[in-house]
Amino acid sequence: MSEILQVHSLQRKVAVITSAAVAVALLLGISGARMAEELEAIRERSQLMREELTDRRAELMDTRGLLISIVALIFLPLTFLTGLLGMNVAGIPFAHAPWAFWGVVLFCIAISAMMAIYFVQTRWTRG
Numbered sequence: 001m002s003e004i005l006q007v008h009s010l011q012r013k014v015a016v017i018t019s020a021a022v023a024v025a026l027l028l029g030i031s032g033a034r035m036a037e038e039l040e041a042i043r044e045r046s047q048l049m050r051e052e053l054t055d056r057r058a059e060l061m062d063t064r065g066l067l068i069s070i071v072a073l074i075f076l077p078l079t080f081l082t083g084l085l086g087m088n089v090a091g092i093p094f095a096h097a098p099w100a101f102w103g104v105v106l107f108c109i110a111i112s113a114m115m116a117i118y119f120v121q122t123r124w125t126r127g
Helices: 002-085 100-121
Strands: none
Touching (some): 002 100
């Protein structure tokens, strides 16, 4: 009879342990699902942040490219003009006039100022 009681007692303990193990397994499963959902949310947020950084970098590169283009548009005609007038050939207008150098300098400054004013008025220099 004692053996029957021990077996019956052991079955109760196993039943309690089994139900506790099931409860723990369920809690761990729920926790695991929550952790997986949280990891997925973190992954999505990091992907959005990466896209935002890529967009900002592209916008910065566009702005810098535009600035380089503006500088080139101002200085390329001036370089052509000074190169043309710097040739040592006969027939260049006003080659022997004393004011010719300062006239060319003032003309280049005027062209630069007009181009800069145009770019500012048309808002090319702003992003």
